[in-house]
Amino acid sequence: MLVKYLGIAITNIGLVFGGPIKPSKFSAARVLIQLPKGTWLESIAVRRNGDILATSLFYSSDIFTVTQPFAHPNSTAxxxxPVxxxxxxLGITELTEWYDxxxxFFVGGNFTSLTNFTTTVGSFRAFTLTFSRGGKAHVQRVSDLxxxxxxxxxxxxxxxxPGSVLIVDSFVGAIGRLDLSTGHYNPRAFAFYExxxxxxxxxxxxxxxxRMKGSYLYFGNPSTQSIYKVKxxxxxxxxxxxxxxxxxxxSSVAPGLDDFIFDLQGNIxxxxxSPENAIVHVDVTTGISKRVVGGPTNPLMPDSTCLAFGRGVFDTNIFYVSTGRNISDPTTAARIIAVDASILKY
Structure with missing residues (x-):
């Protein structure tokens, strides 16, 4: 296993303020954080203490953090x-049962173009981000993919x-499995036509x-606009x-598909x-899908990319959405959106 200590520090840049997470009676969603021009968020996760982590794609190799967004009238990123x-x-996930x-765990590499998703062959790595008991953050490279x-x-x-992570490879069209204790990576642990x-x-x-849920691994393919499950x-x-x-x-509801989560009822x-720029609810029993937030003419969430539910006392019904930006408009920027799932209409 290749381990390279990189070191990491927190820098407060006081991005753009958001207000308290109290959606109006007219909307379940609001902008929590507006990032600077040129930013693009790819994945989002929530820490045990309720802080948000979000990874940045292509325009910078940063991990942004928002401290307890539910507790402050004004949130900053x-x-x-950067590494x-x-x-x-790209993707980030918590290793809940391996480390004290x-x-x-997250992955990263080099892109030369985001408009047609051109990557640099041989550049991708796997990392861990660890928070010590004193709150200090450290990054280690744990594998060359x-x-x-x-x-x-x-x-x-x-x-x-513990120590096993599944990694989607979107170009290969398969899901790999990485053993962090040995560094062994099987790139085709799951390989299906779908x-x-x-x-x-x-x-x-x-x-x-x-996502894993119960006895199934659920996965989505944007090219077929479909979600599948396998035991x-x-x-x-x-x-x-x-x-x-x-x-x-x-496909009849929205022309795009990216990351997904399960709500409290076990639905997706x-x-x-882009160009749908929306959140879609999927009933996993019936397959019925419905757009519940945003839309192609709604500028709230340009290029929504990933979602994560809050983990604090006051935001268990709130999920946070990371966004990219309008690819054709360089003046736009990434956002984090807060959505109150308790008032969505399914």
Whole structure:
């Protein structure tokens, strides 16, 4: 296992203030944080203490943090100092049962273009972000995914298999498994036709997001605009002979599909990217989908990318949405949106 200490520090840059998380009677969503011009957020996670972490793609290799957004009338974004060996960060997930200290796993690499998703072959790495008991943050490089991985995207830890992480590769169209204790990476731990890029796809992107829930691994493919599930055991290994089954096709509701989460009822809330710029609710039993926040003519969440529910006393019904920006308009910037799920209309 390759481990390289990089070091990290927190710098308060006081980005743009947001107000208290109290949606008006007219809307369930509001802008929590507006970042500077040129920023693009890719993934979002929430710490045990309620702080938000968000990774930055292409325009800077930063991890932004928002301290207890539910507790302050005005929220600000701070920067965890960048890791200079890559220019982009992607998926992030908490390693809940492996480390004594609070630790997150994330992936990053180099992009040369975001409009057509051109990456630098051999540049992708896996990292951990650890918060000591005193609150200090440290980053370590824990694995070189190159040259095996060409576009690692979403990541998820496996709580009952400590030290094991699943990594989506959107160009390969498969899900890999990384053992952090040995550094061994199997790039095709899950490889199905439903994960691949179909012929004629506008962008060469297959499976882009995944979550584990119960006995299933759920995954989404934006090129087919579909979410599937496949049966796994408690340690996140594929059940012998299991095949993916369709959960929902959202093409009639929204033309995009990115990361997703499960709500308190066990149904799916997913980000749709541009041009839909919306959040879609998917009933996992019926497959019925409905746009519940945003939309192509709503400027609230340009290129929504990822979601995460709050973990504080006062925001368990709030989920936070990271956004990119309008690719064709460089004057736009990333945001973090707060959405009150308790008043959404499903």
């Amino acid at each position: 701070d920067i965890l100092a 200079t060996e890559v220019n982009s960060f 200290e609070e630790t997150f 190159a040259p095996i991985s060409s576009f690692p995207n979403s990541v998820t830890a496996i709580p009952q298999s 994960m691949t890029v179909p012929k004629g796809a506008t962008l060469p992107i297959g499976v882009s997001a995944m 796994v055991d408690s340690k996140g290994h594929l059940i012998q002979g299991a095949r993916p089954s369709l959960v929902a096709n959202i 809330l997913l980000a749709t990217n």
